[in-house]
Amino acid sequence: MTNLTTPRNLPRRLARWTALGVLYLLVAWALLEVFLRLVPQVLPRQAFVRLPGLGMYLYQGRAWCTEPDDEAEFRFVPGATLTVPGGARHGDLYALGQCTPTAEELLHLDRVPDATFTADGLGFRGRYGEGRPRILFLGDSFVLSKNFPLNEAWTGRVADQLQVETINVGLYAYGPPHEYAALARSATEYAPDLVLHVLFDGNDLADAQRWVEWKASGLPFWRWQVRDKSPWETSPVRALLAWMLDALKEPEINPLQPFRGAMHGRTVVLAFSPPYLRELAWSPEAVRAEPGWPPMLEAIRASRELCRRRGIDYRLVLAPSKETVYAPEVLNKVMAHEAGAAAGLPADADPMLFVPEALRHQNGFAAAVREWAEAEGIPCLDLLPAFRRALHEGRPQSYFAFDSHWNAVGHEIAAGAVVDYLRPSLSASTGGSP
Numbered sequence: 128m129t130n131l132t133t134p135r136n137l138p139r140r141l142a143r144w145t146a147l148g149v150l151y152l153l154v155a156w157a158l159l160e161v162f163l164r165l166v167p168q169v170l171p172r173q174a175f176v177r178l179p180g181l182g183m184y185l186y187q188g189r190a191w192c193t194e195p196d197d198e199a200e201f202r203f204v205p206g207a208t209l210t211v212p213g214g215a216r217h218g219d220l221y222a223l224g225q226c227t228p229t230a231e232e233l234l235h236l237d238r239v240p241d242a243t244f245t246a247d248g249l250g251f252r253g254r255y256g257e258g259r260p261r262i263l264f265l266g267d268s269f270v271l272s273k274n275f276p277l278n279e280a281w282t283g284r285v286a287d288q289l290q291v292e293t294i295n296v297g298l299y300a301y302g303p304p305h306e307y308a309a310l311a312r313s314a315t316e317y318a319p320d321l322v323l324h325v326l327f328d329g330n331d332l333a334d335a336q337r338w339v340e341w342k343a344s345g346l347p348f349w350r351w352q353v354r355d356k357s358p359w360e361t362s363p364v365r366a367l368l369a370w371m372l373d374a375l376k377e378p379e380i381n382p383l384q385p386f387r388g389a390m391h392g393r394t395v396v397l398a399f400s401p402p403y404l405r406e407l408a409w410s411p412e413a414v415r416a417e418p419g420w421p422p423m424l425e426a427i428r429a430s431r432e433l434c435r436r437r438g439i440d441y442r443l444v445l446a447p448s449k450e451t452v453y454a455p456e457v458l459n460k461v462m463a464h465e466a467g468a469a470a471g472l473p474a475d476a477d478p479m480l481f482v483p484e485a486l487r488h489q490n491g492f493a494a495a496v497r498e499w500a501e502a503e504g505i506p507c508l509d510l511l512p513a514f515r516r517a518l519h520e521g522r523p524q525s526y527f528a529f530d531s532h533w534n535a536v537g538h539e540i541a542a543g544a545v546v547d548y549l550r551p552s553l554s555a556s557t558g559g560s561p
Contacts (some may be wrong), residue, residue, distance in 0.1 A: 270297025302334025
């Protein structure tokens, strides 16, 4: 009888154990892969953000109450109800791993109640309030305002303060071409008197370019998102393991991720989006050279023409990013290499050049749009002065600490700026104060 414990047979035994172990691991991986593809909702958000297109392909584009759309990539399912959890743990910057909050901050900052809303028959948040004129807000997640009920969102506050009806036509990840498609689909049903088209300086150019590339492909959006990805890159098991391994690593500490300190007499905690920080160094000329600039302008022109044909007043509103409002206050308070790391500068970029350019231009998007809109004869309201004024007056911070969007203070500031902008023209058209 052969004794497998003898030194001569030990390598064969180890090889057999190794082969069996590898086989068991592969079978377990395959079973888990099948399970997560069939039931992807069990994946934590921190794993989803490590997948291409935030893992929408796992749902074939039918996730988080959305469905594929031939003109706008995707849209809310009409009549669907969406519940949005509050709290720092659900902030986009934290979920993307772009900042390092403390356990105490995760528990106590950005606390808002869970928000629930139901999409109307067109797949938008839709109408709020009564009265004329009827104002349609068109835009992305800053219009959607998913963390707040409509009466607390800036669009609803405008309705209450002006005693008019507002219509919320916004969806996250939309850019101007998507928004034109949404306007074309909804203008007849909503019959607005005024369209306020909200542009965001953070990603509208990138969203417009993405739309062009997707539309040219002829693919469903969820297939387009993984068109050039390998099975390894689209594996939910890989994303889950990557999140678990990252959680074991010692976090990188950067004084801008988040920035904790005093600003005009107020204590603030502010994490920043690296791409939006990099955009601070954009001059207006650099903005106009971006590939997303022409399709963005084309979509704006199309939206204005649609409104002109229907006798609808059309105006632009520029929403600033958190980085545009706050980062110029803090870039000089950290070392250049720390600012460069927070912005995710390429290895060959010089952070010593980035900070002066960022402080000089402070994102040239708004300046480029204002100049173009003036030449086109399109009225334009820039919200940045209102947010900067609130900052210098020592008001509480207007953005969530670990998310890119406005908190309740930000919604109040944005609504106040729109009300101040519209009230004179509404008073003139009605012969009195609305």
